[in-house]
Amino acid sequence: MRQGYQSWVFPSRPVIAGTSAIGGPFEAQGPLADDFDILHGHLMIGQDSWEKAERVLLEEACDKAIEKAGLRKEQIHFMLAGDLMNQTISASFSARTLAIPFLGIFGACSTSMEGLALAAQLVDSGSADYVLAATSSHNAAAEKQYRYPTEYGSQKPPTAQWTVTGAGAAVVANKGTGLRIQAATIGRIVDMGMSDPFNMGGAMAPAALATIETHFRDLQLPHDHYDLIVTGDLGKVGHSILSELLPQHNVHVPLERYVDCGMLIYGDNPTVWSGGSGCGCSATVTYGHLMRRMKEGEWNRILVVATGALLSPISYQQKESIPCIAHAVAIEADK
Amino acid sequence: MADEKKKNLTLSQQKYQELAKRHEPPRPLVRNFTRAFLVGGGICLVGQAIQEIFIRYFHFTEKTAGNPTVAVLIFISALLTGLGLYDRIAQWAGAGTSVPVTGFANSITSAALDHRSEGFVLGVGGNMFKLAGSVIVFGVASAFIVGLIKTLIKMGG
Numbered sequence: 001m002r003q004g005y006q007s008w009v010f011p012s013r014p015v016i017a018g019t020s021a022i023g024g025p026f027e028a029q030g031p032l033a034d035d036f037d038i039l040h041g042h043l044m045i046g047q048d049s050w051e052k053a054e055r056v057l058l059e060e061a062c063d064k065a066i067e068k069a070g071l072r073k074e075q076i077h078f079m080l081a082g083d084l085m086n087q088t089i090s091a092s093f094s095a096r097t098l099a100i101p102f103l104g105i106f107g108a109c110s111t112s113m114e115g116l117a118l119a120a121q122l123v124d125s126g127s128a129d130y131v132l133a134a135t136s137s138h139n140a141a142a143e144k145q146y147r148y149p150t151e152y153g154s155q156k157p158p159t160a161q162w163t164v165t166g167a168g169a170a171v172v173a174n175k176g177t178g179l180r181i182q183a184a185t186i187g188r189i190v191d192m193g194m195s196d197p198f199n200m201g202g203a204m205a206p207a208a209l210a211t212i213e214t215h216f217r218d219l220q221l222p223h224d225h226y227d228l229i230v231t232g233d234l235g236k237v238g239h240s241i242l243s244e245l246l247p248q249h250n251v252h253v254p255l256e257r258y259v260d261c262g263m264l265i266y267g268d269n270p271t272v273w274s275g276g277s278g279c280g281c282s283a284t285v286t287y288g289h290l291m292r293r294m295k296e297g298e299w300n301r302i303l304v305v306a307t308g309a310l311l312s313p314i315s316y317q318q319k320e321s322i323p324c325i326a327h328a329v330a331i332e333a334d335k
Numbered sequence: 336m337a338d339e340k341k342k343n344l345t346l347s348q349q350k351y352q353e354l355a356k357r358h359e360p361p362r363p364l365v366r367n368f369t370r371a372f373l374v375g376g377g378i379c380l381v382g383q384a385i386q387e388i389f390i391r392y393f394h395f396t397e398k399t400a401g402n403p404t405v406a407v408l409i410f411i412s413a414l415l416t417g418l419g420l421y422d423r424i425a426q427w428a429g430a431g432t433s434v435p436v437t438g439f440a441n442s443i444t445s446a447a448l449d450h451r452s453e454g455f456v457l458g459v460g461g462n463m464f465k466l467a468g469s470v471i472v473f474g475v476a477s478a479f480i481v482g483l484i485k486t487l488i489k490m491g492g
Contacts (some may be wrong), residue, residue, distance in 0.1 A: 151419060202359065
């Protein structure tokens, strides 16, 4: 049900019946390693290309989420998935394996919450009983497509981010117990004319601001409503920008309750520059780490704001600025 | 920021970009320059040593020792790229590893490696010069123009 300009509230409060987080070797060394369901020791994951490796990540994430929801894949009515590869091949090819009716989505790194919001909407409207929302990214596959060859020796600036090798999936259900999806805000494209692909956090921060601002306005919630607000992959640079922007725009979110998945996933590791990024970043951190801590009762209400930089290598070479988007989903403990 | 670029931005975009700029950690220029100088100079020193070896032990002249020396450096660079070490050294060394001939070799080898999964013809062959190609194109084109000018001056003189 729409509320305000661009938000949905879900009266039936769809249940997140099962989630999964799959990671690669670098994620396995990070501080959140224990929150992954499966960690792989090698980037290739026994495949003969990065692209196939990413597909395996996504398939494993889907299988694991369905298994943890106590379901079989035949019971899933729809699958919503997307990734960073051209023509979202990781998602489509995984859907071929899973043989679940499939809708491909693309929101760059915001795909995780785009999928979760749509899944909740499908379930809440009675269009489906069980919907799977999944996304993935692979460091080497993304580097190869968006930037330079993976082994090319180029020095990256301190604003650059490290693409997460990982996949996350969630099964949204119309019944059962678990965390519940309360509301979602669909973002608008925000483009502040930033064009440096090595500073995505700086480009995406205004999109996150716009969505958070709208979310509170649409739902008429006090700014301290959430125990935690988490952005997808703004990294250290974007996190510090948004921390300045929020009070400037009279969104008085307690800043100690604001964190970023891109900063959580690798901790203070300086080799990832500003932090993690990629579809897998917000997906694995939310579906693995954050969900565990919510289930343990640490937080009752969180707002996940997944941010996406909707550029392509061609648009960048043609000197276009980077259009950015952010989608927010409010997740609550079952009470 | 260039004024040309700024003209196309709205006031709020300009304001935001100024704000965002403040949050950018500065590039450690002195550190980068120092490392580039040391590593780039080091590579040249190694090259010089290799050249001396060719002259002293393999009876090359100073002129003919150039080609085998470059070949050895290219080989080492390609090997380090294949072993997955070159990009790590480069992140530390910056321009120190990208400006010498080793950087050129690395750009070709890394592209070839990345696109091996698309096959030898369309993958390796079609992509190995995707970064080095522009160096070759503009190198050849500028060499042609410089050669032409030199010839014209000679004819005049």
